[in-house]
Amino acid sequence: MTTAVRTHNxxxxxxxxxxxxxxxxxxFHPMSLRGLHYQMVSRGVxxxxxxxxxxxxRAxxxxxxxxxIPWNWIVDNLRQTNKPSSWTGLVDFLDTVREAYRKDFWARMPAHIEVFVEKDAMAAALQPATRDYDVALHVIRGYISTSYCWTIASQWRQIEKPxxxxxxxxxxxxxxxxERSLRQKLQLYSVRVAVDSDAMPLDYVDRDDSEKDSFSDNLAFVFGMSAPKGDVFYWQRxxxxxxxxxxxxxxxxxIKRNKRGEFSDKRAKGFVxxxxxxxxxxxxxxxxELRSRIENAIQEHIDQDEWERLQRVEQAEQETLESFIGQLPKVKLDSVSDTEGE
Incomplete structure (x- = not known):
């Protein structure tokens, strides 16, 4: 949506x-300003x-x-505002309930999916892909904390599927x-051990790796201890x-070098x-392209017949909720809330 607030010559x-x-x-919208910048560079602008x-x-x-240019075509995910939820009254709250209900389709799917992105600035551009399929999108923002990794891994230990x-x-x-640090922490805290000595626990898995027969050959870890036998953990960049x-x-x-010609990043030598x-x-x-990759990866784990059945169930449940809200006593709920205590 375009909204003009001032004139510029x-x-x-x-x-x-x-x-x-x-x-x-x-x-490509929505995009971050930096993403737009790189596209301008790649096009030779x-x-x-x-x-x-x-x-x-500035432009x-x-x-x-x-x-x-529409305001929502450029997004800034770095700055966030936190405010507790509140409503003008019960009618406003019920409208929120009506719009918020979403059935958990993944409870009936054969696998559990999560997506990790390094950069805050890219999250808004990728969210349409994960949001449409109700998949978690974790924004890393650099080296991730031990506490955050433990929280994620603790949830995974309760999941009885890959x-x-x-x-x-x-x-x-x-x-x-x-990425290595994140993966190794999640691996450790999830109590996983390598399945195949030929797997690549320290390397990075490219899409369409010609040396591997399937995605599951690239990197796999099995749950140990309290996790059900046979459940596995996969990682792909x-x-x-x-x-x-x-x-x-x-x-x-x-890669940046100092005045002496040495790499500024201590990890650079091994990388090069x-x-x-x-x-x-x-x-x-x-x-x-990135959204397409995410969508394709997610779709590999969807039982399409079951997904479509759950869509019909969700629609019926939404209609039931709508009917329930419509049958609530016809009182001026907002008026009651506003006048109570006067």
């Missing part, structure tokens, strides 16, 4: 920038510099304020290392991967030895 260069940004956003990123930010502010984890993050020394550099013609970022010195941020991959 844009210079021709800024108008051209807004036009190019509109083309990208029209195809400008080079990847802090000055051009700042210029884009997007003016474009949205003047009504040229757990599939899909991860999306930057392709750079820190990005791969924090959906993006960013090595193949993405060629598939999307990504402009590689080089194994993967080369090309890096990229997850934002550089088109968000619709």
């Amino acid at each position: 844009l210079r021709s260069a800024t108008k051209s920038l807004v036009t190019e940004a509109y083309k990208v956003l029209q195809q 400008y080079t990847n510099t802090p000055a051009n990123y700042a210029k884009l930010g 997007m502010t003016k474009a949205r304020e003047s009504g040229s 757990v599939f984890c899909y991860y999306l993050g930057d392709w750079d020394p820190s990005g791969l290392d924090l 959906l993006g960013l991967t090595k193949d993405d550099f060629e598939d999307f013609d990504l402009l590689p970022l080089r 030895a194994e993967h080369g010195d090309k890096c990229a941020e997850l934002d550089a991959v088109p968000p619709d």
Whole structure:
């Protein structure tokens, strides 16, 4: 939705920038500003510099304020507002109840699915894929705390079915290392041990790995101790991967070095030895491609016949709820709440 709040007299260069940004956003929204920046770079609109990123930010502010670009096409997930829920009255609350009900289809599916994303800025762009299928999306924001990992793992120990984890993050020394840290903590706290000595507990699993016959061959762990025998834990990186550099013609970022020519990141030496010195941020991959990967991964675990049956059950339950709300005593509930105590 476009809402003009002020008028801007844009210079021709800024108008051209807004036009190019509109083309990208029209195809990929919602996007973070950084994601838009990388798409502009990949299309050759400008080079990847802090000055051009700042210029884009100013142009997007003016474009949205003047009504040229919808406000919700660019999202900012870094800043959040926390406020307890409240309602104007019981009628308002019942409207919320009516809209909030959703049946847990995954309770009847053969697997449990969770998605992890490294960057806060990408969460809003990926949420449509996970929200549509009622799948948890964990935002990591760097190295994850022990407490948070323990909370997730504790929930997994109660699940008597395979757990599939899909991860999306930057392709750079820190990005791969924090993924390793997260996976190893979840592995440890879930009390899992390696199934196959040929599996890859310390490596990263690319999509379409030609050396493996199936996803389950890539990485598998079994529950131990209190978990039911035979349940397994899988991990797969959906993006960013090595193949993405060629598939999307990504402009590689080089690993930073200090004045002496040494790597600034202590993890860089091992990364370069194994993967080369090309890096990229997850934002550089088109968000619709990432959403598609998530959706495809989730759909692999859906029993379609059962899913469609549950949709019919959910519809019937929603109608029952609607009928129940409609049969409540016809009193002015809001008026009662507002006048009580006067």
